[in-house]
Amino acid sequence: MITARHIVKSFNGKVIINDISATFEEGKTNLIIGQSGSGKTVLLKCLVGLYDADSGEVWFRDVEYNALSTKEKRLARQQIGMLFQGGALFDFATVEENVMFPLQMFTGMTRQEQRARANVCLKRVNLVNANKCMPSEISGGMQKRVAIARAIALNPKYLFCDEPNSGLDPKTSILIDALIKEITEEYNITTIINTHDMNSVMEIGDNVMFIHNGRKWWEGSRHDILSSDNRELNEFVFANNLAKKARGLM
């Protein structure tokens, strides 16, 4: 479980995240939704420690992350997996080496054991016969799957996903969503996903938090979202004509 308390973050005097508090539950897919520029990525990077919040606290279970020393933070980060918007695969390494990387750095496994574990992770994300490919040689959807395999290689307790479906076609997006959901439940991970994809929200959103202008505007489950009377949320959810028509049928 991750708890954020009164997170504030600004850049050059402009407040991007304004006093956000939230609890992200274990074994569930916790979604942060909002328009582009609403502050989702900044909040995610504050939670994960890539940005230092101006004020506020982030608790990973009963440990306050910001109170840890740099060395302790590095150790704590080994329990965190993250799927970046662009995949962030190391372009100097093959697919297999990318997945083996955290194992090489943080375990005492032999090369054979690392390779075996990498293959288990790659198989888990339904990616076979691509081990020797370089990241630039595979599609965007495959890159995302490799990134997920790398993120789960060390059996993390926390998984952060920044726009996992960006740049993917609808069918591949559904596959990636389903995969993240399965992995979350299978390993009982606390998963936090940034997205503005309403399909993801409706498919996998156990808990959903809507951010508007850097503030938490609404919180609930995917079942509540369509019946909410929150104006800003409705403007976001029913932004396209298809959604508006669907709402008319409800």
Next chain:
Amino acid sequence: MKFFASIGQYIMLLWRVFSLPQKWKIFRRQVVNEMYSLGIMSTPIVAIVSFFVGAVIAIQTALNLAGLPAYVVGFATRESLILEFCSTMIALILAGKVGSSIASQIGSMRISEQIDALELMGVNAASYLILPKIIGLVLLVPFITIFSITLGIFGGYVGILVTDFIGGNNFIEGIQMNFMPYYVAYSIIKSMVFAFIITSVSAYWGYNVKRGSLEVGKNSTRAVVMSSISILVFNLVLTELLL
């Protein structure tokens, strides 16, 4: 003010870079890879430049010192190459070739979030990416310098043989005259300092890319310019200190 802020950031980056590697086995492999990609891969350009500049120095010296004993040409060529060309000029060439490569490589990793991914895994990204480059080039550059001196002198000899201003034997006599081994050590010390400057300054500019691919290009240029200026300044300082 911005200049001093940059120096402060550079020192803070170096503070992070010079920490113990998390895995020595991986570090050793990285150092060898960097020695190959930054050092060995630079030897063709170093060889070409050294050979031709050595030849030109010998010919120009022979033309300008026509009234002096013939062996002076070999002596002057050797001293020019050892004292200045093979450390400073080669460092400036490496700043262009290696510096821009380091800055653009690290800058691209920054904008594609690969550095964030490393940090998030618990890896000290600055140390992981930059330290092997510094150690790799600093360790290899003495060999590059000696290689450059050797080829420069050989180029001078070939230049003298082709133009026939003086005899080849006179040139070789000059090469051997009043040889000061300390000058070679001085050249190697300078080149090691320059290698540190090239790798660390270029890595700093690459690491501090923030806004996207356009800035990668701009910072690569800055890396070359700042490395070159730093080399020239430290060349003066080291010459004053060591000679």
